[in-house]
Amino acid sequence: MARRLYRPQRRLSVKRIGLYVLLVAVAALFIGPFLILLSAATKPASQDVFGFPPDLIPRPPVADWFREAWTTIPYARFLVNSVIYVGITVPVYLVVSALTAYPLARIAFRGRGVFFMLFLSIMFLPGELMLIPRFLVMSELGLTDTFASVILPAILSSLGIFLLRQAFSQIPDEIVEAARVDGANEFAIFWRICVPIVAPTLAVLAILGFVSVWNSFIWPLVVLTSQSKFPIALGIAYLSGVAGTDVRGLAAGTVISLIPVVVVFLLLQKRILNSMGGAVKG
Amino acid sequence: MPGLKGRVVGQHWYTPYVFMLPGLLFYAAMFAWPAVIAIQLAFSDYDIVHPVRFTGLDNFVRLAEDPRVWIALRNSLLFVLMFLPLTVVAPLFLAMLVNLKLRAIQAFRMLYYLPVITSMVAVAVAWRYVFNREGVVNWVLGLFGAAPTDFLLDRHWALPTVVLLEAWKNAGLFMMIYLAGLQAVPSDQLEAATIDGASGWQRLLHVVVPSLRPTFAVTLVLSMLEAMRAFESVYVLTRGGPLDSTLTLGYYIWSKAFEDYDMGYASAVGLLLWAIMIVLAGFNLLVTRRRDV
Numbered sequence: 001m002a003r004r005l006y007r008p009q010r011r012l013s014v015k016r017i018g019l020y021v022l023l024v025a026v027a028a029l030f031i032g033p034f035l036i037l038l039s040a041a042t043k044p045a046s047q048d049v050f051g052f053p054p055d056l057i058p059r060p061p062v063a064d065w066f067r068e069a070w071t072t073i074p075y076a077r078f079l080v081n082s083v084i085y086v087g088i089t090v091p092v093y094l095v096v097s098a099l100t101a102y103p104l105a106r107i108a109f110r111g112r113g114v115f116f117m118l119f120l121s122i123m124f125l126p127g128e129l130m131l132i133p134r135f136l137v138m139s140e141l142g143l144t145d146t147f148a149s150v151i152l153p154a155i156l157s158s159l160g161i162f163l164l165r166q167a168f169s170q171i172p173d174e175i176v177e178a179a180r181v182d183g184a185n186e187f188a189i190f191w192r193i194c195v196p197i198v199a200p201t202l203a204v205l206a207i208l209g210f211v212s213v214w215n216s217f218i219w220p221l222v223v224l225t226s227q228s229k230f231p232i233a234l235g236i237a238y239l240s241g242v243a244g245t246d247v248r249g250l251a252a253g254t255v256i257s258l259i260p261v262v263v264v265f266l267l268l269q270k271r272i273l274n275s276m277g278g279a280v281k282g
Numbered sequence: 283m284p285g286l287k288g289r290v291v292g293q294h295w296y297t298p299y300v301f302m303l304p305g306l307l308f309y310a311a312m313f314a315w316p317a318v319i320a321i322q323l324a325f326s327d328y329d330i331v332h333p334v335r336f337t338g339l340d341n342f343v344r345l346a347e348d349p350r351v352w353i354a355l356r357n358s359l360l361f362v363l364m365f366l367p368l369t370v371v372a373p374l375f376l377a378m379l380v381n382l383k384l385r386a387i388q389a390f391r392m393l394y395y396l397p398v399i400t401s402m403v404a405v406a407v408a409w410r411y412v413f414n415r416e417g418v419v420n421w422v423l424g425l426f427g428a429a430p431t432d433f434l435l436d437r438h439w440a441l442p443t444v445v446l447l448e449a450w451k452n453a454g455l456f457m458m459i460y461l462a463g464l465q466a467v468p469s470d471q472l473e474a475a476t477i478d479g480a481s482g483w484q485r486l487l488h489v490v491v492p493s494l495r496p497t498f499a500v501t502l503v504l505s506m507l508e509a510m511r512a513f514e515s516v517y518v519l520t521r522g523g524p525l526d527s528t529l530t531l532g533y534y535i536w537s538k539a540f541e542d543y544d545m546g547y548a549s550a551v552g553l554l555l556w557a558i559m560i561v562l563a564g565f566n567l568l569v570t571r572r573r574d575v
Contacts, residue, residue, distance in 0.1 A: 019384060026394065037408040049411070092316070096308060099305060100304070102301050107293060107301075125316075125317060126507070127515050130313075130317075211399045216515070217514060240407065251407070254404045258401075265399050
């Protein structure tokens with residue numbers, strides 16, 4: 001093999017072990033806090049949560065604190081709420097984004113560039129600054145403390161329109177022309193031909209949408225007053241208020257809230273990671 | 283450019299607008315209308331209870347004389363200064379690490395990315411266990427003879443701790459952006475440099491960094507905007523304390539609006555933050571444009 005000429009194998013294997021040690025050390029930095037959380041959530045009452053040196057292995061692991069967190073607050077309710085928020089927001093988000101991005105990529109019309117800039121300007125209207133005026137818009141519409149008030153602001157994002165516009169504009173003209181010759185109207189071309197082609201981009205946006213809705217905290221905190229409509233992240237903040245100094249219950253509740261996102265991530269990680277860099281880089 | 287050839291069968295002049303109608307409606311209701319309200323409120327003394335009363339430039343006069351705005355502005359700028367090296371430089375090394383051709387490297391990418399997808403609330407809870415007086419960080423520092431510190435309750439340590447949390451949470455995202463950039467670095471240039479006897483550092487400085495210039499532009503803007511609007515982490519970790527040491531502009535706006543119900547004034551501070559962000563983004567755009575040409 002020609003490659004071997006440049007790389008002495010023996011030194012490489014030592015180097016390789018060193019690199020794995022480094023990789024694992026850095027991994028500890030990133031998952032360490034979650035492991036400490038998990039350890040606090042599974043330690044029996046007889047074992048200290050804190051202390052020097054840190055004692056991370058639960059002996060024996062117990063489920064008490066998960067049960068406690070589950071009953072201290074309406075945990076199941078919060079989880080169901082989050083599923084509802086994700087379940088409604090993400091499909092609507094995908095449809096609206098695709099509909100908006102399509103003409104920006106594939107139809108010639110006056111002011112196309114202006115409309116594109118308009119939607120990109122969303123990037124410069126960050127949610128944090130919109131808290132007050134959106135809260136007032138919601139009260140004007142009579143929607144404060146409703147599921148709709150949480151869902152509506154999440155329907156449009158500049159990233160969604162930007163990525164889908166890219167994807168639509170990369171579809172070869174020949175495919176679309178063939179459909180036109182067959183007499184398909186613009187909506188049929190969009191829905192039956194172009195949308196299936198951009199499915200990978202839609203999948204990425206669905207995952208990103210899921211993560212962002214699942215984690216949303218500040219906006220629901222502003223617009224919701226009834227606990228029965230809280231999403232899970234707000235539930236955790238609520239638990240940290242209710243549980244006060246109960247560090248184990250809080251840890252357990254937090255671990256539960258992480259499970260769905262982590263599972264989805266593990267299942268779809270390849271797609272997320274492969275697309276993320278390219279996505280943000282644009 | 284596809285689709286730019288004029289009208290075709292099945293298209294009317296209104297076709298693009300029909301497609302964009304839902305998007306435009308959401309834009310109007312959730313972005314344009316609130317933005318107009320935000321600007322109006324900034325010139326009023328609205329407090330939720332009483333009707334909106336316009337007060338001209340009063341809020342901006344008040345803003346100039348409000349010492350806490352200046353504390354918040356200083357903290358936000360400090361936040362940016364500490365945040366930039368942690369998100370613009372450090373993740374490049376992470377990206378180089380996970381760009382190695384090793385078995386199971388994808389698993390490491392995934393682990394480093396994990397904090398990005400978890401909620402700030404959950405991450406903040408986890409960090410309380412780590413940075414607690416009896417937590418792991420103090421234990422490690424204790425091995426070097428340092429006395430334990432309550433990082434989040436200490437006036438000097440609270441802000442750097444919040445910055446560290448934000449940087450840690452976002453590191454994976456910046457890593458992936460760099461990874462995409464690294465994979466576009468021309469490999470023939472790297473090989474040529476290796477054959478010429480360039481060391482790892484020399485290759486990094488003279489080949490990798492120059493070809494990553496557009497990527498740096500993206501990360502710099504993202505990082506600045508992210509730091510400027512830091513709010514959720516402050517809210518869940520310190521509530522702006524102790525003694526306003528973590529009071530950022532974002533948190534100040536929140537507390538004025540939703541704790542003091544001083545919505546008019548909060549909106550004026552919001553406009554200030556908005557202006558700073560636009561200036562920062564514009565400045566970045568200028569700098570990167572000039573270099574690229």
